[in-house]
Amino acid sequence: MTLLSPAWLLLLLPAAAAWWFLRPAATLPRVLRAVLLTLIVLAMAAPAIRLDEKSGTVVVLADRSASMPADAERAQLEAATLLADGLDPDRHRLAVIAFGRGVAVETPPSAAAPEAFTQEVGPGASGLAAALDRAAALLPADAPGRVLVLSDGRFTGADPGPAAAALGQRGVAVDVREISRPATGDAAVLRVGAPASVSPGEAFGVSAWVSTPAAGSFGYELVRGGNVVARGERELPAGVSRLRFRDRLTEPGAAGYELRLTAAGGTADPVAENNRARFVVGVAGPRPLLLVTETPGGGLATLLRDAGLDVTAVAPEELEAGAIQLASASGVILENVAAADVPAGWTDDLAGLVEDTGTGLWMTGGRQGFGPGGWFGSAIDPLLPVSMELRQEHRKLALAIVVALDRSGSMSMTVPGGKQKMDLANLGTAQVLDLLSPMDEMGVIAVDSSAHTIADLAPVSDKAKLRNDILQIESIGGGIFVFQALKASAEMLSDARAGTRHIVLFADAADAVEPGAYAALLAQCRAANITCSVIGLGRDTDPDAAFLRDVAARGGGRIFFTEDARKLPALFAQDTFAVARSAFVDEPTPLAATAALAPLLGAAAPPPGPPAVGGFGLTYLRPEATPAILTADDFRAPFVATWSAGLGRAAALTGEADGEHTGSLRGWPAYGDLLASLARFTAGGSSDARGGAPPVGPPGSLARQRVDDGELTVELLLDPAAAPPRAEISARVVVSRPGQPPRRLRVPLRYAEPDRLAATVPLAAEDTAVAAVDFGDGTAAPLPPARLLYDPEYAPAQEASRGPATLAALARATGGVRRADLGTLWDDLPAVPRTVPLAWLLWLASAAVLLLEVLERRTGWLSAPAEARGPSGSAADDGRDAPTPKRATAAKPPAAAEAAPAAPQAPLPSTGLGSAFDAASRRGRERMK
Template sequence: MVAGRGTRRRRSGGQETSRRSLGSFGLRPGKTPSTARRGRAGRSDLGWRPGPGIRSHAVGHVGLSLVAGPETRYPLDGVRAQHRPGPQQPARHARLAHPDQQPAGRVPRQPAGIAAGELSGERKRAVPDRRYGGRWRQVVAAGRWWPATAGGPGPVGRNHRVDAVGVVHVDRRRPTTGPVRGQFPGSGRVVAGVADRWRACCCGASGDDRLSHRFSLHLADPAGHPDGDRPGGGRLAGVAAGSRCHRGSAVQTTLLEVLMIEFEVPALLLLGLPLGWAYWQWFRVSGATGWLRAGLLGLLVVALAGPRWDIGGDGLDVILVVDRSRSVSAENQAAAVELIADLENTRGAGDRLAVVTLGGEPRVEQELSHDKTLGGEFARVIDPDGSDLAASLTTSLNLVDPRRPARVLVLSDGESNGSDPLSAARRAREAGVPIDFRLFERLRVGDAAVEAVRLPMAVAPREPFQFSVWIASDGERSGTVRVLRDGELLAKTSRRFRSGRNRLLFRDILESGGVHRYSVELETANDPVVENNRGSGVVRVEAGPRLLLLTGDGKGGNLLRALQAADLPVDLARAAAHPLTLDALDGYRAVIIENTPADDLGRLKMARLAQYVEELGGGLLLTGGERSFGQGGYFKSPLDDVLPVSMELREEHRKLRVAMAIVLDRSGSMAVPVAGGKTKMDLANLGTAECVRLLSRSDKVSVIAVDSSPHVIQPLIEVTDPAAIASRALKIESMGGGIFVYEALVAAGKELGKAGDYSTRHILLFSDAADSEQPGNYKQLLENFEKGEITVSVIGLGTETDPDAELLKDIARRGRGNIMFSTDPQELPRLFAQDTISVARNTFIKKDGESQAEGIAGAFQPGVRLLGDLGEEAFPRSDGYNLCYIKPDATTVVASEDEYQAPWSAAWYRGLGRAVAITLEVDGKFSGEFGRWDGYADFLVTHTRWLLSGAGELDEVFVEMIREGQDAVVRVELDPERAAAYRLAPPRVLVIPPGRERQEPLEPDLAWTGPNSLEARVRLARTGTYRTLVRGPDRQFARGPVVTLPYSPEFVPRIDLPSGGEVLAEVALISEGRQRTDVTEIYADPPRSSQRVSLLPWLFVASMVVLVMEIAGRRLNLWSRSGERFTRSATGKVVAPSRPKPAWRSRRGSSPVSADRPADPSPARVVASADTVEPSTPDRPAAADVFRQAKSRARRRLK
């Protein structure tokens, strides 16, 4: 190949390569620009300052060198570069070659016998230039060009046609319908095409192209010289190719910049010049009619040019989908943030960027905006245990403005575990929105995982069964598998795993009923992903209905013996020790709590018990005593809503007035947030408000907030307006510092000193068990309180082992009050209420030794049945009971016959389950005659059997649940003989998700998949055990199978599944997107033009309006009348307007009208003023004279 000026030859490995000096591009050898930046007018991004006359608007971001190599095809449609790499050849290159007649959109192959230069480098962004009607699609290459003419070097103007030998033809006046080509003198190189500054650059073939150039170059220096003496050296600095550029002119460019209006055939606008001149010369009419006709002519000319309005505006919309799931490493997530910053910093004035985060559910971090609003941090909380790529793409497409071009860019590893993303890709293709991607590679080589634990759904007691464990491995390796049942080791084995799936079999026998959990642990060396090295599953043992009895000390008594004597299967446990998880409760049909305080259970256990009753159809029985119901702290607990009785304080049953001072710690530790978006201070305020609501109108209360000093929020006042007092308490905020205990107690004592004759005075101190400071001489203070009959209770936030716990316990002991500790801030409202109830009145009613020596009487309520008659004999007396009130919809079985008429036994349905409250102490010193009654056992057993009968089984329903990735598929099969009953009212499926806190059940929509089958799909949003339950008519339900999600779906092995890169590549292929290494170049690659609306309908309407106005003005004489009104208003005299005379008549040479012409028979003129001077008008001939003259002319012609 013949090298041009400034080249040098070298031979490497037998391959001759011609390389142009990089200095001709203003670059140092071996160094090219690596980051694409948008160019600006007046400078180039090639690393050099342009010389005089250089129009750098045609310069793209390119770092290139001239080489020779194998033949290449370079597509100009923005998809990808295709090449055949040879020895020592750059990986990506483009060719300046002879423009043979090849399919549009590609640079053709080099024909035989013609040498060609090749340019290598990465495609970068083009500089937008509105003078060319839009944005270039991409920059292809850059090189040098030596202009020459027949007479030597000379300038190339925009209207000048260079017609010398070997020079590329440039002529904007003649549209070019094919490739323009030329050859550099003496170099043997061929240039594919050149366009001047006013001609559009169009390469490729799309629907909105008006030219068919296959390759185009822009002259960067029209005044260059071949010898390169002048700055710039006549070098060609940029090559652009795109499908959004159109032919245009200066007129069209101005309209485009100002009004965003362009024309399909702008040259037709030139018709306005001859048409306007002809109208002015021969058809011009004065007045409004003339203007209307001129306007109509202009509208028609504009309509011929095909005007279109670009309603989308300039620029490109980019919707960025960022993967924030667990499978993406922290390094890749940090890289994603940097890429977002690069995209925000490199976008142009018209470009917009939106950010959607990819997780279990998509979250829109930033709407489409011109502003930089993300700030490098994500604000939305996502579920990292999922990658629903399809939902994220759908959300992104919903953000697209159909009037503007848009692209979606995905930054992800592509390992989606949601629905199929290809449907979203097809929708994107229909919308004309390509989906590009930047792949985040994920290391999985050498991974071994527990893929599944296959267990039977249910077995009978002592029934042998077999289960399998599936291990997935990337390659051959050794490992150890440990199998645990309910936390205890069942088996351990070492195996050699082959590549792929490996199956291990185990056997077991179970005796106790309920759900049993099996866990599998895998240990292998050098495992890159340890999160998936565990698995779990559950199996249910169908052992029939069973009871769980919870007591405070874990010891049985009369109640346990009565249940066992009735052959009811019952398990005894200590309330504080039993876990009371849904797994542990699954084997029981009912739970009995015997005289156990709520503190032994705690809020979480009580919440799970409530869920067990309401959502799983279990039964609950709570018995009375001094440590139960309101006295035991069940008021405002999670079980309060489940029980058929209420435990509030009622005004009519109060006997003592109470003065109470509530002292709250508002130190800095109270500002710590807790679940639900609240702080510890907020929950303490809620507890205070609950205390106020429990007090009567005759009680008094004071609220004090304490940090380093006391602050009286509410002075001691009667509770006549509890809502106002509660409102002030709810506004207390943490102010920092610690709590000074001594000053707090002193301030509370001063407030209670204002109580007067109130006999019950009480202080409730709430403090942090780890931050209670400055106790001072509290012992002497509490001795003074005892003399003044003031009691002190303490609620400590923390545990009994905290540093200041002993101080708080000593204060409560010396103050003769209660001491309560809790590490759960959400327990505070219940603890506040519990202490208030214990002080305001004793809710455990004891017999009066004088009037009720034999006990308190009670009686069965007439007509009440549980599982039969409860007997007609008199109900025995009792020595004590918990004062409660029956709730609406609940049934009273036994009631007291004292002044309270309180329920002793009540029952009701709650959710899917049943609940019973027996307010009597069934086994203790207050049982009285009831504990010695002959019908004692039958009474308790009858209530228990009613609870056990609560589950109405659906024998005609079979439920199956299978896990598929992060989804669970629930299938319901109906008995064909009974399926007709469910046609109009299909059964409902409830899925109980796992969680430490109580979770709301999921209720998917069942869809008919056959005559007797239904199916639903549920997303497993968190790890753990999921339970199913099918509800039918008449309170019937069936417990379905249990499925577990042992670890995040992000770490599920992808055996037999396409890799993430393959998924993204297929999505991009369907949507006509591409993989991007440099994401910033996406702005230079719009998939289509912004939406353009044709203005022809509007021009047609405007033309019709103008035409109607012109005709109406002439026919109805509108303009004459409006002229008369205008003249009358201006001069006070009406002057007849002159009749418009066409200009062409005045040029025919006709003689002027004679003086004896009769006057125009127009309406009489009224002279408004005598001094008004009328314009002189020649008299017109009368009508008879006109006819007489016509006859004379006719006779003369006949002669």
Template sequence: MTLTTPIALALLLVVLPVIVYLGYPRQRFRRTRDSLSLVLRVVIMTLLVLALAGVNVAQSAQKLAVIFLVDASDSVGALGVEAALNQVRAALRVMGSDDAAGVIVFGGDAQVERAVNQVRDLNVLRAAPDSGNTDISGAVRLALALFPADAARRIVILSDGLETVGSAEAAAELARASGVQISYLPIARNTAQPEVRVADFSAPATVQEGQQFDLAVSIDADVATSAQIVIYAGGEEIFREQTQLAQGMNNRTLTLEGTQSGFRDFQIVVEPPAGTDGYYQNNSLETFSQIVGTSRVLVVSINDEDARYITPALQDAGLQVDSIAPGGLPTAVTGLAQYDSVILVNVPATQLSIRRMQVLQTYVRDIGGGLVVIGGGQSYGPGGYFQTPLEETLPVEMQIKDQQRLPKLTLAYVIDRSGSMGSVAPDGTPMIEIAKEAINRSIDLLQPNDRAAVASFDAVAYWIALFQTVSDKDALKSLVGTLTSSGGTDILAGMRLVAKDIVAEPAEIKHIILLTDGGADPAGLVELTGDLYENNNVTTSTISIGVDSPLLRDMAQAGGGNYHIALDRSSIPTIFAQETVLATRSYIFEESFVPTLTARNPLMDGITALPPLLGYVGVTPKTAAQVILRAPNQFQDPILAAWQYGLGRSVAFMSDATGRWATNWVSWGEFSRFWGQTVRWTVNEASDSTLETQVVMEGTQARVIVDVRDADGGFANGLDLAASVVDPALGSRSVVLRQVAPGRYEAVFTPGSEGAYLISVNGVQTTTPEAESTPLRQTTGWVMRYSQEYVGGGESVLPLLAQITDGQALTANDVGAVFNRDIIPRQANTP
């Protein structure tokens, strides 16, 4: 018997004496009746008080509940999972009529396959946990939460026992405290194929430019086999060799020369022949090295003409310059970390995937890199930067906010809603949803006095939103949200529906954006767009999804608009934004003017006079930006703006660096000095010579350890240091480093996925109160290796769990014993 509120028993000490005193029989002839009444009152009051005290009577449960934990991690493999399920099915067939069973499937996480019940069947598994790890503790804790309270309880684990995350021992202690027994049936590890794994890959943390250094690699092979060894530096292949691997550990070195300064990432990939390797996950590793030397920058342009003058100017300023096309920009931050700054020269956002723009943003904000954007007719608003990660990174907004500067615009969206628009992009987003996002982004660029309409078509045409002013953008977006996909494709029906109304619109500029994935009858389409343009001044731009379309190209040409191929479907919203800006024809200003210096900045040190420019792209400066140069007109448009963005800096120059608008600048004697100072201002010059950073894995957490010395080699104490951590998916977090010993600072974070992490340590160092503070910065890399799941070896934790909870090891012959009553009965409390 147990009491939930024992203090309530104190009421008996107060109430019972009162009842006895008041009810004690005082008349002789009524004594028997009054005594019986008193006894009843005492009994009733005692029962009421016991109820308040929460009396529970423990009874041994007659039922037995068993939960099977099935390991579905890669180290067990599909054959092992099927073998485990067969054992569970065999056990369920002999389950007693009063018993119940549940099934949990686990890997890196745990999922309930079936709740605890008396059903004897178990079909194909529906649960699909992460197979790249084995978290036995998570599965045990989930099982403890599923057990019914009125049954004896047992857990049966079917696994190889190779724990890679969590603490199964701690979970077993919790199970023991709860009266739950853990037994296990060992499942053989997946050894269907021999393994080739990269056991180690390393490079020196720091290398001087021009110095030779070694990449060291260790490859473990279960059997002798041939293999290709490929090594990449910054994503580019630098070494490939066909080699013969001996059984056991194979150690190799590759000597390289630090020819280019900057943070360099190296990756090794081992490619064994098909059928000689079980897991691809352990065939690759990365490592990093910092090559110390001259600042190195990356110039990105869509053609040689745009970079014709800026590249030699930067070289004359003493910078190492690499040049690439937009498609060559890395899609991982590790690829950009080797550069001190990136210069985009008249690059439209349509030439940059969303991923590449996100990488640029992370590079500046979280790693402390520099970014300079040089304008031109395909940059900023006309380049589709609106509402992209690139706009967020720059000190200017792409939209001109002054309505009086922009002509009134009527814009019609003609959207394919056929069944094929229900197909999904690589990220899983349906095409029709991308179309809606694109329309909404375009609407955000419109002014309140502009007008817009949305029409869609399948086999027939529909109005989604009739022509209306854009004063209530949310209401218009709500109508856009009703777009769905189904049916055939009749582009002509959609164009005719819009054409009959747009010609009557009073706006100065009228424009149609057509989005389709094709497959329509071409008859009459080119003629219709040609007539709209020539006779009604209505322009038409077309966007083809996925493939080149001669029909849509001809329609755009006849309609006086632009033709776009959206090979990357995620670029469609950017194309819509670009078309919206281009339709106004009011974001590019071409006139001769001399920029006015409005703020002092190191970019302009030593420059006392500026030659005239012939044009620029209109933008709006952000509140926190410093506008250094402006146009000398009534609008005071920014020409040169800069700001601090996170750990890095970015600069926006709204004119160009070619003979179109900067013809007087490219022949100017200070051209190289101006651009050298501009780019160097974005380069983080903080010292890293006194920092030594390392990362060590401790269980599921990574510990960042930073040792700091002062200029004399002594410990640097009392510093304010923080680290920005960027994971392989571009997620970032900031952790504060706290001093734990002389000159040593530490912080911990929990890595979420395997792969390469970049860690940027930042702070300041002051030697004396009167001395100037010295910025400290170091970027280093750390690799969260592939899971222990793919390492091989290791001891099973299952015998320990059974020992802690008085469980037992089972075999395939006695799996039915899991329902034996050799378990301490569960004490079920009955009120």
């Protein structure tokens, strides 16, 4: 027993004094008032008792990574359900957290368990440390708790030890229950030893350690960029063996390798994912320029090589998805290439490398460059020194355009990146909207088995509302009835005021049905000056591709096919630029040099003025860009412009570098120097760990990187004798992943040791990371691409032995146990004292005594029976005859002693219950007087 507010006991003294001076005459009221005052003072002092109680919150951490067995989800849900069934809702709470690459709370603290895992955490990693941190945040700070880890213990990323130690300091035990794949006969590549970087032409060795469950014959193959470096079979003993390879790289940049291990005889491997290991070897030296052109052997490639530049020329279809090929180049030149012709995602990777690692960018004009090539709105659009919008003041004709979108059932399919085909078609339509001005008109129709008007043809005034309507179009079902789409579009355009009228038909190349009398309809459209282009989603060999091609031909427009829905926005923009016809000026135009031309050429003075060019793409100079040559016409448009884009450089030549629209510029004596100077400017940021340029960064420093446990660690080693760097140094990392936009990270480098700065970035198996150390002064040291051998979740059993050890260490460090019986977990919660207040009982007693006191004071019922009995309480007082006691015979007393006869007495009043009530009532009336 304890008093929570004992100071109130001081009121007993004034309460006693008040009772004494104000005490009533009757005994019972005095007693009742004394008891009442005592109870009130004791209640105010808050009496309580302390009891030990086991209550609190249990947080279950469910490992959802790829290393877990197939039935792990079922086992984890069963464990959570068992705990929920055994809890006391008044004392216990249960929370469930799922973790993998990410961490997500499946159920907050409650009395229920989840029926299924609904949060997406990514199976490519096991962030156990992050899960423990989330559990610590979820547990109430002022209440006991316990953590249950359902995992194989094979964590990736940060060590969970510190997180567990923090829980232990709070008194939170971490219990563990191992759920792991059974040990199997798994052959795997354990690790690969290869140099991070070599010199051009230097022979180097690669060592691979492989694990085999039993002696036997195993095949191996080392592949570099699609070319087999080594292949063969070898008898390997059970256990770990070493394979050795040799190779030589001559081109600066980077080369990606893949090592494949197979069991002879086609024996199936239970975990095939760890039979392939990928790695990258960098090659130091000045990296070549990557020229993307439809004519790899054309004039521009030849001219640049003759100028002494190292150029790798490829056609768009030869480009490799991912970042390795891009990271092997000091700069990228896009010579009259359409955006839709490069691999999906390639432009996003290029933009990241330009801004974050210093790769250069140069685009040349032509019918496929800049806006007409569909580059408007692309990832590299804001990196160029010129903008590509269609400005109203330079438009000769207004444009009326109707977009007819296929919203059939096939458009609901999801593409890489998580979007539906319909979403990307909507974005393409919105791209068309962005290119139009208030002088233009636009309408939108969604088509399945009939045409549905989304936006009627009207001037483009409220872009926000129209964009919102476009982006809300959903796939409904059925096929696209092409005739209905064309008919509705033509009827809408018949009332257009613009001179240029155009239909954009978007359809599935494998499901474009009901052509109807399309030929006659398109003939009527051409007579009414209405053209029609078709964007077909699919291949040009699909069942309805020939029909769609004929629609475009009869409509006087263009036909585009793409299997990658992510290219749709670029195709919509490309067709809109072509229809507008004002984005490319195809007539001779005079040029005028500016003061920036001489520094670009490295000359003391600019050469004699350039001659007229045969045509150019109409663009607009960005505010901070530097023009070297402008058009000497009414447009005063940039013809050559440069600027810095992040850590990289970007240049624009809006004319065709080598083609029919080059015109008289081809004969200009300084033209070759101009092209070579632009190429050198593009490659100018190639000072990196891959070699070739003056060193950057603090004197004596060295940038390097390594990959461990699913993380890329970027380090900068400092010279202990040199002064510490003053500017903030950071790692800028572009993480390329197939089918998704790259992640672009900027992580500050922190001191790990007095002479070593470091930063870490988590990686997934499919990621390729390209990092650069940004020194904060406009210079950077790019590093070779890096990637994981394979998903760490598929590490073989030998590497997985640390899993049980990790779980045991977590339990040992926090006072937890290996939890086999979940039914006893609630009983193992720490017992904590719980204060049970008793004041409410005293207040109830006080209320009862108060009522009794009032009852007695008003009625006297409690004291009435005692008063009726009299002081002695004898039978004579009750008016009853007392029994005569038996006595011994005694002599009679003297006669004189006999009393005289008493006078007769009046009869006593009745002393029954009614008389007692009457007396009490009488006394009450007297007190009321």
